[in-house]
Amino acid sequence: MLTVGLTGGIGSGKSSVARRLAEYGALVIDADAVAREVVEPGTPALAEIVAEFGEQVLTPDGRLDRPKLGAIVFADEAKLARLNEIVHPRVGQRTQELMERAGEGTIVVYDVPLLVENGLADRYDVVVVVDVPVETQVERVVANRGMPADQVRARIRAQADREQRRAVADIVIDNSGTEQELDARVAEVWQELQRRAAA
Numbered sequence: 160m161l162t163v164g165l166t167g168g169i170g171s172g173k174s175s176v177a178r179r180l181a182e183y184g185a186l187v188i189d190a191d192a193v194a195r196e197v198v199e200p201g202t203p204a205l206a207e208i209v210a211e212f213g214e215q216v217l218t219p220d221g222r223l224d225r226p227k228l229g230a231i232v233f234a235d236e237a238k239l240a241r242l243n244e245i246v247h248p249r250v251g252q253r254t255q256e257l258m259e260r261a262g263e264g265t266i267v268v269y270d271v272p273l274l275v276e277n278g279l280a281d282r283y284d285v286v287v288v289v290d291v292p293v294e295t296q297v298e299r300v301v302a303n304r305g306m307p308a309d310q311v312r313a314r315i316r317a318q319a320d321r322e323q324r325r326a327v328a329d330i331v332i333d334n335s336g337t338e339q340e341l342d343a344r345v346a347e348v349w350q351e352l353q354r355r356a357a358a
Contacts, residue, residue: 161266161356164282166274166324167289169314170296170303172334172341176289177270179345185268185352186261188254197249198223207245212238230310233317247277266352275319280327285355287348288328290321291335 163185167173174189181187198205200221208216208223216228232239254269261267268287271279280286291299293315300311325331330351332344 160261160264161285161352162283163266163268163352164274164279164286165268165270165289166272166286167334168291168293168296168318168321168324169272169311170299171289171291172299173270173272173289175341176287176332176334176345177268179342180266180268180349180352183345183349185266185349187268187270188257189270190250190254191270191272193250193253193257194246197246197253204245204249208242211241211245229314233310233313236317239317243277264356266356273318275324275327285329285352286327287330287332288324289332289334290325291333293321295335 163180165173165177165180167176177187177189198208205223208228212228212231216224216231218224228242232242258267269283274280274286296315297308297311300306300314301308330348332341332348334341334344
């Protein structure tokens with residue numbers, strides 16, 4: 160089994176890369192999806208989040224209001240650290256359960272937004288970083304998610320910068336070009352991952 164940590168800043172196109180790798184046959188474990196799963200209504204993590212941040216972080220139907228919580232924690236490092244203390248151990252446990260299902264010779268890609276921030280690079284055989292200029296990140300997130308540019312910039316500032324990400328990368332995917340260029344680059348990366356898995 161080859162374990163791959165896939166990361167990139169908000170709006171970098173990391174999810175597009177993950178989807179393409181899944182199409183090639185990688186088992187993709189999406190940390191964000193797992194993070195959503197561990198805070199579903201009725202979970203201990205959601206109860207702890209409400210105890211810490213108040214009922215205002217819930218939607219009327221009792222789910223976690225992620226934008227509201229994000230506005231609180233991305234403006235305050237201590238609150239962000241506290242949220243991470245609640246969520247990350249549970250994400251780790253769930254991820255381990257998913258990984259145990261992978262067969263022999265599988266290339267397992269962990270789609271991990273905060274890989275650098277949480278010092279996780281050493282956990283993977285290969286770290287792949289999806290990289291784009293900051294202005295491209297802002298433009299994409301404003302266009303695709305309708306988030307105000309100042310909020311996007313605040314999230315970017317709360318994340319590792321490009322140099323920090325590139326410093327831990329074994330492979331960098333430049334995603335500042337066209338979809339076709341990304342297709343070609345991911346195909347190359349898949350070949351390289353298969354080569355490493357076989358080695």
